[in-house]
Amino acid sequence: MEPRPASFWWLTAFFVLFVVFLYGPTITIGILSFQGPEGGLTFPMRGVSTYWFHNLFEQQAVGDIWGSWRRSFILGLMVMVVTVVVSIMAGLAFRTRFRGSGVLFYLTMASLVIPSILITLGVGRLFDQTGLKIHWATSGFGSQLTWTLPFGLLVMFAVFNRFDKRYEEAARDQGASDWQTIRHVVLPIIAPSVIGVALFGFSLSYDEFARTQMTAGSYNTLPLEIFGMTTNVTKPVIFALGTLTTVFSFAVIGVFLATVWILRQRRLRQGSDAGRGV
Amino acid sequence: MSFLKSETARAWALASPLVLVLLAFLVLPIIWILVLSFWRATEFAMVPDFSFENYAYLFGSTVTWQVFLSTFRYALITWVLTLLIGFTVAYYLAFHIRSSTVQMALFLLCTVPFLTSNIIRMISWIPFLGRNGLANQALLSMGVIDQPLEWLLYSDFSVILAFVHLNTLFMITPIFNTMMRIDRSLIEAARDQGAGGWQILTNVIIPLSKPGIMIGTIFVLALVMGDFVTVRFMSGSQRSNVGRLISNDVGLLQYPSAAATSIVLLCTVLILIGLLMRFVNIRKEL
Numbered sequence A: 001m002e003p004r005p006a007s008f009w010w011l012t013a014f015f016v017l018f019v020v021f022l023y024g025p026t027i028t029i030g031i032l033s034f035q036g037p038e039g040g041l042t043f044p045m046r047g048v049s050t051y052w053f054h055n056l057f058e059q060q061a062v063g064d065i066w067g068s069w070r071r072s073f074i075l076g077l078m079v080m081v082v083t084v085v086v087s088i089m090a091g092l093a094f095r096t097r098f099r100g101s102g103v104l105f106y107l108t109m110a111s112l113v114i115p116s117i118l119i120t121l122g123v124g125r126l127f128d129q130t131g132l133k134i135h136w137a138t139s140g141f142g143s144q145l146t147w148t149l150p151f152g153l154l155v156m157f158a159v160f161n162r163f164d165k166r167y168e169e170a171a172r173d174q175g176a177s178d179w180q181t182i183r184h185v186v187l188p189i190i191a192p193s194v195i196g197v198a199l200f201g202f203s204l205s206y207d208e209f210a211r212t213q214m215t216a217g218s219y220n221t222l223p224l225e226i227f228g229m230t231t232n233v234t235k236p237v238i239f240a241l242g243t244l245t246t247v248f249s250f251a252v253i254g255v256f257l258a259t260v261w262i263l264r265q266r267r268l269r270q271g272s273d274a275g276r277g278v
Numbered sequence B: 001m002s003f004l005k006s007e008t009a010r011a012w013a014l015a016s017p018l019v020l021v022l023l024a025f026l027v028l029p030i031i032w033i034l035v036l037s038f039w040r041a042t043e044f045a046m047v048p049d050f051s052f053e054n055y056a057y058l059f060g061s062t063v064t065w066q067v068f069l070s071t072f073r074y075a076l077i078t079w080v081l082t083l084l085i086g087f088t089v090a091y092y093l094a095f096h097i098r099s100s101t102v103q104m105a106l107f108l109l110c111t112v113p114f115l116t117s118n119i120i121r122m123i124s125w126i127p128f129l130g131r132n133g134l135a136n137q138a139l140l141s142m143g144v145i146d147q148p149l150e151w152l153l154y155s156d157f158s159v160i161l162a163f164v165h166l167n168t169l170f171m172i173t174p175i176f177n178t179m180m181r182i183d184r185s186l187i188e189a190a191r192d193q194g195a196g197g198w199q200i201l202t203n204v205i206i207p208l209s210k211p212g213i214m215i216g217t218i219f220v221l222a223l224v225m226g227d228f229v230t231v232r233f234m235s236g237s238q239r240s241n242v243g244r245l246i247s248n249d250v251g252l253l254q255y256p257s258a259a260a261t262s263i264v265l266l267c268t269v270l271i272l273i274g275l276l277m278r279f280v281n282i283r284k285e286l
Helices: A006-032 A051-057 A065-093 A101-113 A116-129 A136-161 A166-173 A178-206 A222-232 A237-270 B007-036 B053-060 B062-095 B100-115 B118-123 B134-142 B156-180 B184-192 B197-225 B230-234 B242-251 B255-277
Strands: none
Touching: A006 A237, A006 B062, A006 B100, A006 B118, A006 B156, A051 A237, A065 A136, A065 A178, A065 A222, A065 B007, A101 A136, A101 B007, A101 B197, A101 B255, A116 A136, A116 B007, A116 B242, A116 B255, A136 A178, A136 B007, A166 A178, A178 A237, A178 B100, A222 A237, A222 B118, A237 B100, A237 B118, B007 B255, B053 B255, B062 B100, B062 B156, B062 B197, B062 B242, B100 B156, B118 B156, B118 B230, B156 B197, B156 B230, B184 B197, B197 B255, B230 B242, B242 B255
């Protein structure tokens, strides 16, 4: 191997600094959430304890942390399922350049870059003034989809742009119907990316704040609850909550990555060796 | 029924759920805001009308111009910083990491925070930047300053720091994606012709990375211009941008006024993006 140029080491240093910048604050509140009962929001640590974690499980003076966590979890699953199904369908549609596809594509991208406040204000007003009930599972759910679907579709674009159509042609030549081709050829091939879309759908919904703010109604989702806490809680209990939910997010990411990895292993084990000997 | 069997009909059928969601939760709400922006608000109620009162008030107020100016300033500074950091990181990952496994692992390391809570990530700057925070403690003990800096938290500094912290990822990902598709033989050719590392960077890599830079720019500008949470939280409500102007109106139940400001913000962002889109074909870049 040729030796590394000097620039490599400078860039490595820069990259390490960037990662520290990215994760440093999160790790700091991770440490501070183990503050002693007398400790405050900043260092020094006044003892080490799990007091603030216990505090989370006790009755809170304001708000409903666990209720909001449950709602965010359910909403995340709802958004995940719908994002996956709708993105795959739209991804399949966009493989042909149908009439109006350009408009639909730009509309979807507009959904991504449009200031979130327009979505949250617009959906909130629309529901309120037409007499529909503002609720996290209706207006909140729809608002979040305007954020997750464009990401899902972008992933699908990336997948189908690299998709080898000969696999489908082979299936069709063997007499497979449209649905059989999708079910047994296309879906298994794109499965790892679909899992990626599912992860995006769940995580982006679970942490979504801006588009849910005026569309969740009387029951808060977890990010709304946490934001509410920032204005009236000045104790490390908020760090404990932040640490727990971040650990949960990491666990979710871990589960999805592990699934992709297992899929790949299975594919390597069971894959055909046709053509290898040539 | 040849129409139903046509490619176009099939495609629209497959895309129909997407169309429905976008109509119900994007197009209709925005039309609703547009309509609302022409209503009049009395002290107690909103009155349907076709009046330019809200817009006249908006454009007549010096506050509006100042707030738009400060929104542009946040966007510009954040754009420069995220571009410099994002490009450097993407360049390092794409051209200096030789093993593709390490490359993917480091890329994931940069993207994972995107899937965690922005609110928590903002909160976690408090122990760093506060009056008794780590930054002040470190600077004091090193003797660089003799009293704590007050401008670290709840200032323009902390707002921009948070913007960069939250949004650099939107630069890294598209630039990295474009860089990975640069034909390596072009770089080899440049080297064979005697180009140095810096020349390869400025004459080959940067021009070929432009589409990624454009997409990243669109993301960052749109997110910063439309923000209404980061500025409020990181400035302790002491700074403002357009998003806050709108959410303040909402807080006062002045919906028509909030709607008018939203429409002006929307037009500003769309014009900006429209200009940038002239330089890049997004669909080709995926």
